[in-house]
Amino acid sequence: MARRTGSDGARTREAIRAAARRLIARVGYEAVSMRRLAEEVGVGAAALYRYFPTKQAILFDLLRTHMDDLLTAWGAARPPETGPPPDRLDAFARFHIRYHLDRPDSLFLSYMELRSLDAANFTVIEDLRRSYEYEIAEIIAAGIANDDFRPQDPRVTARALIAMLNGLPVWYRDGGTLDRTDVEKLYISMVAGLAGTAAKPEHQETACFTPA
Amino acid sequence: MARRTGSDGARTREAIRAAARRLIARVGYEAVSMRRLAEEVGVGAAALYRYFPTKQAILFDLLRTHMDDLLTAWGAARPPETGPPPDRLDAFARFHIRYHLDRPDSLFLSYMELRSLDAANFTVIEDLRRSYEYEIAEIIAAGIANDDFRPQDPRVTARALIAMLNGLPVWYRDGGTLDRTDVEKLYISMVAGLAGTAAKPEHQETACFTPA
DNA sequence: GCTTGAATTGAACGCTCGTTCACTTAACGT
DNA sequence: ACGTTAAGTGAACGAGCGTTCAATTCAAGC
Numbered sequence: 001m002a003r004r005t006g007s008d009g010a011r012t013r014e015a016i017r018a019a020a021r022r023l024i025a026r027v028g029y030e031a032v033s034m035r036r037l038a039e040e041v042g043v044g045a046a047a048l049y050r051y052f053p054t055k056q057a058i059l060f061d062l063l064r065t066h067m068d069d070l071l072t073a074w075g076a077a078r079p080p081e082t083g084p085p086p087d088r089l090d091a092f093a094r095f096h097i098r099y100h101l102d103r104p105d106s107l108f109l110s111y112m113e114l115r116s117l118d119a120a121n122f123t124v125i126e127d128l129r130r131s132y133e134y135e136i137a138e139i140i141a142a143g144i145a146n147d148d149f150r151p152q153d154p155r156v157t158a159r160a161l162i163a164m165l166n167g168l169p170v171w172y173r174d175g176g177t178l179d180r181t182d183v184e185k186l187y188i189s190m191v192a193g194l195a196g197t198a199a200k201p202e203h204q205e206t207a208c209f210t211p212a
Numbered sequence: 213m214a215r216r217t218g219s220d221g222a223r224t225r226e227a228i229r230a231a232a233r234r235l236i237a238r239v240g241y242e243a244v245s246m247r248r249l250a251e252e253v254g255v256g257a258a259a260l261y262r263y264f265p266t267k268q269a270i271l272f273d274l275l276r277t278h279m280d281d282l283l284t285a286w287g288a289a290r291p292p293e294t295g296p297p298p299d300r301l302d303a304f305a306r307f308h309i310r311y312h313l314d315r316p317d318s319l320f321l322s323y324m325e326l327r328s329l330d331a332a333n334f335t336v337i338e339d340l341r342r343s344y345e346y347e348i349a350e351i352i353a354a355g356i357a358n359d360d361f362r363p364q365d366p367r368v369t370a371r372a373l374i375a376m377l378n379g380l381p382v383w384y385r386d387g388g389t390l391d392r393t394d395v396e397k398l399y400i401s402m403v404a405g406l407a408g409t410a411a412k413p414e415h416q417e418t419a420c421f422t423p424a
Numbered sequence: 425g426c427t428t429g430a431a432t433t434g435a436a437c438g439c440t441c442g443t444t445c446a447c448t449t450a451a452c453g454t
Numbered sequence: 455a456c457g458t459t460a461a462g463t464g465a466a467c468g469a470g471c472g473t474t475c476a477a478t479t480c481a482a483g484c
Contacts, residue, residue: 009431028327030242034472044433046474055472112324115240150405153390156398159383160376164406167375178365186368193362193405194376221460246442258444259462267442 013051015041020058025105029059029116060121066106067128085143086197093191096165097184104169133158150196225263227253232270237317241271241328272333278318279340297355298409305403308377309396316381345370362408
């Protein structure tokens with residue numbers, strides 16, 4: 001059977017993506033066979049090759065698409081660079097948390113399956129990742145220059161911050177004792193503390209007498 | 213050839229462990245074949261089965277040994293529970309950083325290959341991991357009760373803290389611009405900020421005039 | 425109603441996988 | 455000197471792998 005109503009190529013392609021994302025996130029790229037993936041889609045294994053030339057191409061498509069979408073979404077949500085760095089950092093953290101709580105499998109793949117990419121594909125994804133990391137490092141640097149944040153290495157802080165935030169979707173599940181609003185609040189305050197925002201405006205300059 | 217001087221069973225067993233740790237950390241459990249592993253050890257594939265009954269048993273041995281050693285080492289390095297929570301947290305962070313900078317492959321395995329364990333083995337490792345996490349959560353809880361840390365969920369904070377610290381050995385390499393002392397300092401101050409220690413003793417009570 | 429061509433299939437290819445087993449080697453205790 | 459036994463080998467097993475391909479099905483265009 002072919003081209004039956006409501007099941008065109010584009011739809012099948014997206015079904016493959018979704019099944020691959022789910023399966024690979026659960027058991028890993030190497031542990032998912034093309035036959036198993038095809039079964040999940042409801043199709044013969046050979047059919048997959050109409051949409052992706054190799055198994056590797058499926059993984060690369062997932063990672064590449066995820067990083068592209070992430071960067072595009074941040075480009076749209078990003079506050080102006082002229083704003084106060086603490087606010088910019090806050091906006092970033094909220095964006096990152098919300099975006100990835102909606103896409104835990106993609107986040108998982110992006111970090112666990114990098115090593116399953118061949119050299120050329122790896123370079124592409126790593127560059128995209130670096131450009132995302134740079135966005136945060138720039139905010140941190142601006143905050144340090146502005147005396148909003150504790151002096152520190154912006155790139156190291158950016159990495160630490162991302163690592164911390166990425167840990168959230170690993171354990172968070174909807175329907176637990178904490179909902180998304182709760183965990184967002186908790187992580188936002190940890191982000192601020194990690195960067196060193198806390199001490200300045202209220203506690204140090206307005207709650208204390210400044211002797212000069 | 214067998215039992216030639218300087219190559220007894222225990223030594224081979226340790227060589228298998230070391231090779232497996234290195235290979236699996238680099239390319240993943242599923243991607244390492246018994247033949248490839250044996251080649252790395254300098255032995256035929258069949259010889260591996262004198263030391264481990266299955267491939268899965270090798271992975272489990274690595275993860276189990278790592279967690280056992282980690283918990284034992286922390287048990288020996290842990291400061292008394294009667295000390296000030298910020299100092300206890302500091303001691304924990306330094307311990308965690310140093311321990312894992314010496315064992316990046318084991319840390320990597322512990323987080324990336326959990327999903328390659330079968331159900332029974334997974335439970336064992338997860339329990340060990342939880343008991344480690346509990347150690348930090350307890351320090352955080354003590355610090356909150358003592359007004360040393362910002363009020364927060366100790367278990368969530370413990371997870372965020374571990375996630376942040378575990379990100380370090382992923383990128384750190386000896387011989388870069390920052391040495392171990394540098395990164396330890398950076399991460400220690402981020403840990404303190406993350407927990408909410410910063411504001412209290414020096415900056416708020418001694419560097420400011422206290423109006424009463 | 426016939427042709428076209430996208431969508432899909434089942435069988436097959438060569439290869440590698442984890443694991444087993446009968447067999448060999450050589451250092452040790454006696 | 456000899457039997458014991460730990461240590462290791464090479465060939466083999468059945469299964470599954472990623473991938474290819476000739477054949478088939480069926481909606482759409484003329």
